Amino acid sequence: xxxxxxxxxxxxxxxxxxxxxxxxxxxxxxxxxxxxxxxxxxxxxxxxxxxxxxxxxxxxxxxxxxxxxxxxxxxxxxxxxxxxxxxxxxxxxxxxxxxxxxxxxxxxxxxxxxxxxxxxxxxxxxxxxxxxxxxxxxxxxxxxxxxxxxxxxxxxxxxxxxxxxxxxxxxxxxxxxxxxxxxxxxxxxxxxxxxxxxxxxxxxxxxxxxxxxxxxxxxxxxxxxxxxxxxxxxxxxxxxxxxxxxxxxxxxxxxxxxxxxxxxxxxxxxxxxxxxxxxxxxxxxxxxxxxxxxxxxxxxxxxxxxxxxxxxxxxxxxxxxxxxxxxxxxxxxxxxxxxxxxxxxxxxxxxxxxxxxxxxxxxxxxxxxxxxxxxxxxxxxxxxxxxxxxxxxxxxxxxxxxxxxxxxxxxxxxxxxxxxxxxxxxxxxxxxxxxxxxxxxxxx
Amino acid sequence: xxxxxxxxxxxxxxxxxxxxxxxxxxxxxxxxxxxxxxxxxxxxxxxxxxxxxxxxxxxxxxxxxxxxxxxxxxxxxxxxxxxxxxxxxxxxxxxxxxxxxxxxxxxxxxxxxxxxxxxxxxxxxxxxxxxxxxxxxxxxxxxxxxxxxxxxxxxxxxxxxxxxxxxxxxxxxxxxxxxxxxxxxxxxxxxxxxxxxxxxxxxxxxxxxxxxxxxxxxxxxxxxxxxxxxxxxxxxxxxxxxxxxxxxxxxxxxxxxxxxxxxxxxxxxxxxxxxxxxxxxxxxxxxxxxxxxxxxxxxxxxxxxxxxxxxxxxxxxxxxxxxxxxxxxxxxxxxxxxxxxxxxxxxxxxxxxxxxxxxxxxxxxxxxxxxxxxxxxxxxxxxxxxxxxxxxxxxxxxxxxxxxxxxxxxxxxxxxxxxxxxxxxxxxxxxxxxxxxxxxxxxxxxxxxxx
Numbered sequence: 001x002x003x004x005x006x007x008x009x010x011x012x013x014x015x016x017x018x019x020x021x022x023x024x025x026x027x028x029x030x031x032x033x034x035x036x037x038x039x040x041x042x043x044x045x046x047x048x049x050x051x052x053x054x055x056x057x058x059x060x061x062x063x064x065x066x067x068x069x070x071x072x073x074x075x076x077x078x079x080x081x082x083x084x085x086x087x088x089x090x091x092x093x094x095x096x097x098x099x100x101x102x103x104x105x106x107x108x109x110x111x112x113x114x115x116x117x118x119x120x121x122x123x124x125x126x127x128x129x130x131x132x133x134x135x136x137x138x139x140x141x142x143x144x145x146x147x148x149x150x151x152x153x154x155x156x157x158x159x160x161x162x163x164x165x166x167x168x169x170x171x172x173x174x175x176x177x178x179x180x181x182x183x184x185x186x187x188x189x190x191x192x193x194x195x196x197x198x199x200x201x202x203x204x205x206x207x208x209x210x211x212x213x214x215x216x217x218x219x220x221x222x223x224x225x226x227x228x229x230x231x232x233x234x235x236x237x238x239x240x241x242x243x244x245x246x247x248x249x250x251x252x253x254x255x256x257x258x259x260x261x262x263x264x265x266x267x268x269x270x271x272x273x274x275x276x277x278x279x280x281x282x283x284x285x286x287x288x289x290x291x292x293x294x295x296x297x298x299x300x301x302x303x304x305x306x307x308x309x310x311x312x313x314x315x316x317x318x319x320x321x322x323x324x325x326x327x328x329x330x331x332x333x334x335x336x337x338x339x340x341x342x343x344x345x346x347x348x349x350x351x352x353x354x355x356x357x358x359x360x361x362x363x364x365x366x367x368x369x370x371x372x373x374x375x376x377x378x379x380x381x382x383x384x385x386x387x388x389x390x391x392x393x394x395x396x397x398x399x400x401x402x403x404x405x406x407x408x409x410x411x412x413x414x415x416x417x418x419x420x421x422x423x424x425x426x427x428x429x430x431x432x433x434x435x436x437x438x439x440x441x442x443x444x
Numbered sequence: 445x446x447x448x449x450x451x452x453x454x455x456x457x458x459x460x461x462x463x464x465x466x467x468x469x470x471x472x473x474x475x476x477x478x479x480x481x482x483x484x485x486x487x488x489x490x491x492x493x494x495x496x497x498x499x500x501x502x503x504x505x506x507x508x509x510x511x512x513x514x515x516x517x518x519x520x521x522x523x524x525x526x527x528x529x530x531x532x533x534x535x536x537x538x539x540x541x542x543x544x545x546x547x548x549x550x551x552x553x554x555x556x557x558x559x560x561x562x563x564x565x566x567x568x569x570x571x572x573x574x575x576x577x578x579x580x581x582x583x584x585x586x587x588x589x590x591x592x593x594x595x596x597x598x599x600x601x602x603x604x605x606x607x608x609x610x611x612x613x614x615x616x617x618x619x620x621x622x623x624x625x626x627x628x629x630x631x632x633x634x635x636x637x638x639x640x641x642x643x644x645x646x647x648x649x650x651x652x653x654x655x656x657x658x659x660x661x662x663x664x665x666x667x668x669x670x671x672x673x674x675x676x677x678x679x680x681x682x683x684x685x686x687x688x689x690x691x692x693x694x695x696x697x698x699x700x701x702x703x704x705x706x707x708x709x710x711x712x713x714x715x716x717x718x719x720x721x722x723x724x725x726x727x728x729x730x731x732x733x734x735x736x737x738x739x740x741x742x743x744x745x746x747x748x749x750x751x752x753x754x755x756x757x758x759x760x761x762x763x764x765x766x767x768x769x770x771x772x773x774x775x776x777x778x779x780x781x782x783x784x785x786x787x788x789x790x791x792x793x794x795x796x797x798x799x800x801x802x803x804x805x806x807x808x809x810x811x812x813x814x815x816x817x818x819x820x821x822x823x824x825x826x827x828x829x830x831x832x833x834x835x836x837x838x839x840x841x842x843x844x845x846x847x848x849x850x851x852x853x854x855x856x857x858x859x860x861x862x863x864x865x866x867x868x869x870x871x872x873x874x875x876x877x878x879x880x881x882x883x884x885x886x887x888x889x890x891x892x893x894x895x
Contacts (some may be wrong), residue, residue, distance in 0.1 A: 438893045
C-alpha cells in the first residue's frame with residue numbers, strides 16, 4: 001500500500017526532502033529484504049530504469065525551494081523526485097493565509113489535482129495522503145489548507161494525515177499566529193489527524209541532545225524527518241498477522257483518532273543523540289521505556305530535563321484538572337512503536353497503566369503497540385511514541401492567546417480582508433479552536 | 445523569478461538609483477564568477493524608468509558607463525526643472541507627462557515575467573522628486589493597484605539649503621501616506637553622520653585594523669563608475685538598502701523573505717507604513733576576530749541609533765513590528781540567540797510582543813561575510829515628523845513663498861491645509877500607540893465556550 005505525500009511551501013518541501021532521504025537510506029542500508037521492499041513500495045516507485053522515485057507532489061508559489069529540494073534529492077544518487085511532479089509559480093503568498101486559501105489555491109487547483117491524480121494512479125493501492133506544511137507562512141498554511149480540502153473532495157474515502165510544523169514561539173513571521181489559527185481551525189474539519197512538530201522543541205533537541213553548535217534549518221528538518229520516519233516505516237501491528245502492515249495510515253487513525261474533537265498528535269522519540277555518541281552507548285528497553293513514559297506524563301517532548309516528580313494523580317482525586325493545575329499530561333490514546341534488537345521482549349506494561357489515560361477507553365484499547373525487529377536509522381534500539389494527549393494544549397493555547405490579542409486591536413486585518421476573508425471567518429476560527437482547547441483541557 | 449521595477453525621479457532619485465544599478469551589477473558579477481547561475485541579470489536593467497525634469501543628471505548617466513544598459517525609451521526628461529516647487533512637479537509636469545509616464549511604466553511592467561513590486565526613489569525636499577515622484581506614485585496605484593509600492597524617500601535635514609523644502613516634504617508626505625504600501629524614510633543628516641563615522645574609522649584606525657576597501661557599503665570602487673563624487677558615499681548606503689531588501693528574491697536562502705511579505709508583516713494598519721531602515725555592518729575590519737562575537741555585535745548594532753537611516757532612537761520608542769533580513773553564512777540558531785538576547789531591551793506593542801519577521805539569504809554582499817538589514821515599524825518616526833511639521837508651520841504661518849505655489853495651475857491653498865492635517869493625524873496615531881507603551885495591557889478576554 002502506498003502513501004502519496006504532498007509537500008507544500010518552503011517548509012513542506014524542505015522537510016519532505018529530508019524525510020524521503022531518511023526513509024530511502026533506512027530502506028537501502030538495512031539487510032532485510034521484506035522490510036526494504038515494503039518501505040520502498042510505500043514511499044517510492046521504481047522507474048523503468050530502476051531508479052527510485054518518491055511518491056510525492058511538490059507545490060510552492062515560488063520556484064527556488066522546489067528547485068533546491070529536487071537537485072538535493074538527485075545529488076544523493078539514491079532517489080529522486082519525478083521530473084514533472086512539481087508545481088510552482090513565480091511569486092509567493094506573502095505570508096498571507098487568505099492569499100493562499102482564497103486566491104492562489106483555487107487558481108491552481110486543476111494543475112495540482114492533476115499532479116496528485118498521476119501519483120495516485122502509480123499506486124497499486126492507496127494507503128492515504130500526507131500533506132506536509134508549516135502553519136506560519138502563506139503557502140504551506142493557506143494553499144495547504146485548500147489542497148487538503150481538494151484531497152477530501154476528490155478522494156473522500158482515503159485517509160488524510162496532515163503533518164504540521166509549528167513555528168518558534170518568539171516569531172519567524174509576524175502574522176504567524178493568524179495563519180496558524182486559520183489553518184488549524186479549517187484542518188480540524190478536513191483532516192483525519194494532525195501530527196505536529198514544534199520548532200522550539202526540535203531546536204532544543206538539536207542543541208541539548210545532538211549537541212549541534214550552529215543549528216541550521218537542515219538540522220531541524222533532519223530531526224523531524226527522523227521522528228516521522230520512525231512513525232511511517234514498516235512495522236508489524238496487531239492487525240497485520242505476522243507480516244509488515246499494509247495499512248499504516250488507517251491503523252494509525254484507528255489507534256489514535258478515536259473522536260472527532262481530538263485530532264492533535266504529538267511525537268517523541270528516544271534515544272536521540274549525536275551520531276558520534278551512538279557507538280559508545282548501550283541501550284536497554286527497560287531504561288528507554290521508563291524514560292519515554294515519564295516524558296509522556298510530564299509532557300517533556302525530549303529526553304533531557306525530564307521532571308521525575310510528576311506522577312499520575314491517585315484514582316480517587318475528584319474535580320477537573322485545569323490547564324494550570326499540575327503538569328500531568330493525560331492521554332486519550334497512545335501509539336508506541338518499537339524498533340530494533342530484542343523488540344519482542346520489551347516490557348511495555350508502564351504504558352498500560354490506566355492512571356495515565358482518560359477513563360473513556362480501557363487501557364488495552366488506548367494503547368497500541370507496533371514493532372519492527374529492524375534497527376532504524378543507526379539506532380540499535382529506538383522507540384517512537386505518537387500521542388493523542390494534552391501535550392499540545394499549552395502551545396495551542398499560547399498561539400490562540402497571541403492571535404486573539406492581535407485580533408482585538410484589529411492589527412493586520414486589512415491585509416487579510418483584501419484577499420477575501422472577513423472578520424466573521426476569523427471569529428469562527430477562534431471559536432473552533434477555543435472548543436478544541438476546552439475539550440483537551442477537560443480530559444481527565 | 446520575480447522582478448521589481450525601479451522608478452527613479454529627480455536629481456537625488458536618479459543619483460541613488462544609478463548607484464543601485466552599479467552595485468547590483470557588481471554583486472551579480474561577483475556571484476556569477478563563482479559559477480552560480482543567475483537568470484536575473486539579463487532582464488534586470490530593462491526594469492528601470494528614469495524621470496527628471498532637468499537634463500543634467502540623466503544625460504550624465506547616458507554619457508557614463510551605464511549607457512549600454514539603459515534604453516532611451518526608459519527615460520523621461522525635460523529641460524527647465526521644477527524650481528524646487530512641489531506644485532510644478534506634481535501638477536504642471538504631472539499632467540503634461542501623464543500619458544508618457546504611464547506608457548513607460550507599462551512597458552517596464554510588460555518586460556517582467558512576474559512583477560512583484562515598484563520601487564520608487566526620490567527626495568522629499570525638492571520639486572521634481574517630491575512633486576512628480578508622488579504623482580507617479582498615485583499613477584502606479586491607479587494603473588497597477590495589485591502591485592506593491594515601496595518608496596525610498598530622502599527627507600531633508602533641518603539645515604537644508606532649499607528654503608521651501610518643508611512645504612515640498614509635507615505636501616509629498618500626504619501622498620505617501622495615502623498611496624504607498626511602504627515607505628523607507630532616509631534622512632540626509634543620518635547618512636552624513638554615518639559617512640563621517642566611516643571615514644573617521646579609516647583615518648583613525650587602530651594599528652592592525654584596516655578597513656576593507658572593496659565592500660559595497662563603503663565604496664563604489666570596483667563598480668562601473670571610476671570616480672567617486674561628493675554625494676556618492678551617502679547614496680551608496682541607500683543603494684545598499686535596496687540591494688539587501690531585494691536579496692531574498694534574487695538569491696537562495698533557507699528562509700526566504702519576499703517583498704510582498706514585507707508589507708504583509710510590517711504594516712498592521714494601512715497608514716502606519718513608515719519603516720525605519722538600519723544597515724550593519726557599515727564597514728568591515730580586515731583583522732581576524734572571533735566570528736560569533738562579531739556576528740552578535742552586528743545584531744546589536746542594528747538597534748543602535750548610530751545605524752538608523754533617520755535620526756531616531758527606536759530602542760526608546762515603541763516597536764509595532766520588526767523585520768530582520770540576514771545575508772551570508774548565518775544560521776537559524778544565531779538568529780534565535782540574538783533575538784532572545786535583544787528582545788528584553790526592546791519595547792514592543794502589547795499585541796505584537798513577538799513581532800519579528802526574519803529572513804535568511806545565503807549570499808552575502810560583496811566584501812562582507814554577512815550583513816543585516818533591519819526594518820522597524822516604530823513610533824520613533826514621530827519626532828521626525830513633528831520636526832517637519834514645525835518647520836512647515838514656521839513658513840506657513842507667515843505665508844512665506846506661498847505665492848510660488850498658488851500661482852501654479854490647479855494648486856489651491858486647501859492642499860496645504862489638507863497636507864498639514866494628514867500629517868497631524870498621522871502623528872496623532874503614533875502618539876496614541878506611544879501612550880500604551882508604559883501601560884501594562886492585560887490579555888484581551890477570551891471567547892468562552894458553553895460546555
